[in-house]
Amino acid sequence: MPIAFPNSLHARDVEYLLHPVTNARRHEETGPIVIDRGEGIYVYDDEGKGYIEAMAGLWSVAVGFGETRIADAARRQMARLPYYHSFSHKSNEPAILLAERLVRMTPERLTRVFFTNSGSEANDTVVKMLWYVNNARGKPEKKVILSRQNAYHGITITSGSLTGLPTNHRDFDLPNIPVRHLTCPHFWRYGQPGETEEAFTDRLVAELESVIAEVGPENIAALIGEPLMGAGGVLPPPAGYWPRVQEVLRRNDILLVADEVINGFGRIGTTFACEYYGIDADVLVLSKQLTSSYAPLAAIVFSDEIYQGIADNSAKIGTFAHGFTASGHPVSCAVALENLDVIAEKRLIETAAEKGEVLQGVLARFRDHPLVGEVRGLGLIAAVELVANKETKAKFDPVGRVGAYLFNRGHEHGVIIRAIGDQIAFCPPLIITENEIAEMVARFGRALDDTAAWVASGGLA
Numbered sequence: 001m002p003i004a005f006p007n008s009l010h011a012r013d014v015e016y017l018l019h020p021v022t023n024a025r026r027h028e029e030t031g032p033i034v035i036d037r038g039e040g041i042y043v044y045d046d047e048g049k050g051y052i053e054a055m056a057g058l059w060s061v062a063v064g065f066g067e068t069r070i071a072d073a074a075r076r077q078m079a080r081l082p083y084y085h086s087f088s089h090k091s092n093e094p095a096i097l098l099a100e101r102l103v104r105m106t107p108e109r110l111t112r113v114f115f116t117n118s119g120s121e122a123n124d125t126v127v128k129m130l131w132y133v134n135n136a137r138g139k140p141e142k143k144v145i146l147s148r149q150n151a152y153h154g155i156t157i158t159s160g161s162l163t164g165l166p167t168n169h170r171d172f173d174l175p176n177i178p179v180r181h182l183t184c185p186h187f188w189r190y191g192q193p194g195e196t197e198e199a200f201t202d203r204l205v206a207e208l209e210s211v212i213a214e215v216g217p218e219n220i221a222a223l224i225g226e227p228l229m230g231a232g233g234v235l236p237p238p239a240g241y242w243p244r245v246q247e248v249l250r251r252n253d254i255l256l257v258a259d260e261v262i263n264g265f266g267r268i269g270t271t272f273a274c275e276y277y278g279i280d281a282d283v284l285v286l287s288k289q290l291t292s293s294y295a296p297l298a299a300i301v302f303s304d305e306i307y308q309g310i311a312d313n314s315a316k317i318g319t320f321a322h323g324f325t326a327s328g329h330p331v332s333c334a335v336a337l338e339n340l341d342v343i344a345e346k347r348l349i350e351t352a353a354e355k356g357e358v359l360q361g362v363l364a365r366f367r368d369h370p371l372v373g374e375v376r377g378l379g380l381i382a383a384v385e386l387v388a389n390k391e392t393k394a395k396f397d398p399v400g401r402v403g404a405y406l407f408n409r410g411h412e413h414g415v416i417i418r419a420i421g422d423q424i425a426f427c428p429p430l431i432i433t434e435n436e437i438a439e440m441v442a443r444f445g446r447a448l449d450d451t452a453a454w455v456a457s458g459g460l461a
């Protein structure tokens with residue numbers, strides 16, 4: 001029997017679209033929520049229902065959903081030069097201005113920019129850049145990339161290999177590049193009974209040392225890491241982790257790639273998370289809040305040493321034969337420039353730390369809730385992890401059913417959160433106000449109480 005969808009748009013979605021990161025068979029039954037418009041921290045579906053976008057889309061819409069200034073900037077650029085490429089010495093003004101601006105914003109050691117369309121392409125590109133340089137320098141064996149379990153670095157074959165989430169590997173034949181995933185640096189979940197946070201950091205550093213010794217530093221190009229892990233569950237690193245990791249990498253001639261696709265531009269309360277954690281990266285990967293996702297764009301900002309290696313080899317073999325049709329797309333770059341102006345003028349980075357304290361403070365009161373194992377986060381990114389047993393931290397069986405229920409209850413209560421298994425993530429637009437934080441968390445609280453009632457009444461059985 002055909003399923004009755006509210007209108008033909010829903011039926012046509014089900015007929016024609018394959019949705020990313022979606023259970024396709026379930027989607028045939030439920031149909032989509034069609035998001036029709038947005039304003040501030042709210043989005044509205046095609047039936048007029050409003051939702052607080054507690055995830056800023058996919059961790060990205062820093063300036064909120066109704067910044068017409070950015071639309072105007074895109075329109076102006078489209079009317080003047082809607083597209084041009086950057087191959088074979090061509091350039092365009094927005095790409096040049098944005099590259100200069102990013103070099104000035106980022107740490108001094110980072111002096112060059114390469115543009116891609118997405119974070120995944122950016123991380124693929126980083127791997128290719130490092131392999132290219134190492135081949136050119138007569139170190140063709142220096143190819144292995146170190147990553148961490150639960151890391152998210154993208155979804156293409158290479159970036160998906162760097163990602164350390166089994167669901168993104170399963171049945172895709174990943175990983176398929178030389179990568180080693182180290183223990184996830186999340187103390188609450190992966191610390192051993194009786195282990196202090198400092199001892200946990202010691203153990204992670206010892207593991208890094210022993211993997212380097214086993215694989216051989218001469219075979220390892222880089223370690224890639226999100227300073228604060230995002231899509232794996234919002235996982236801040238343990239105390240002292242990054243400076244210690246960095247010291248080991250330096251000593252072994254292994255580069256450090258900081259994937260700030262989520263962290264960058266104020267998310268945790270500093271412009272870049274590298275500042276907060278004291279990371280002196282060789283490569284910074286940026287996307288999402290770079291344009292507030294109003295247009296697709298990612299940027300790799302990297303050191304002069306890497307640039308010189310690429311430049312030398314391109315001169316020797318004739319070209320750096322890598323790039324995308326839309327690398328440095330003028331409209332995306334114009335959107336980024338305007339978005340960065342909005343972020344600066346509204347002081348969204350400066351205020352993120354303060355507002356973040358409010359968010360972390362109101363979420364902290366869920367620590368006593370019967371379903372909640374941990375509340376964690378920094379700045380305007382946070383997660384509430386649901387567990388079957390607060391004392392033992394035992395997960396629900398199966399993982400993800402309770403999270404999915406809560407996610408759907410969230411929709412009923414007018415808040416879009418993200419369920420990463422049973423870890424519920426919050427990453428609201430940076431423009432959110434203190435009152436809006438309170439309203440967002442109140443809506444979440446109602447959905448959580450519904451979920452607790454459902455679990456208590458045997459919903460999982």
Ligand code: PMP
Nearest residue numbers: 118119120152153154259261262
């Ligand atoms: N790196 C990180 C840290 C990310 O969070 C993401 C996306 N969630 C990516 C890379 C991949 O970006 P994209 O989806 O634009 O390919």
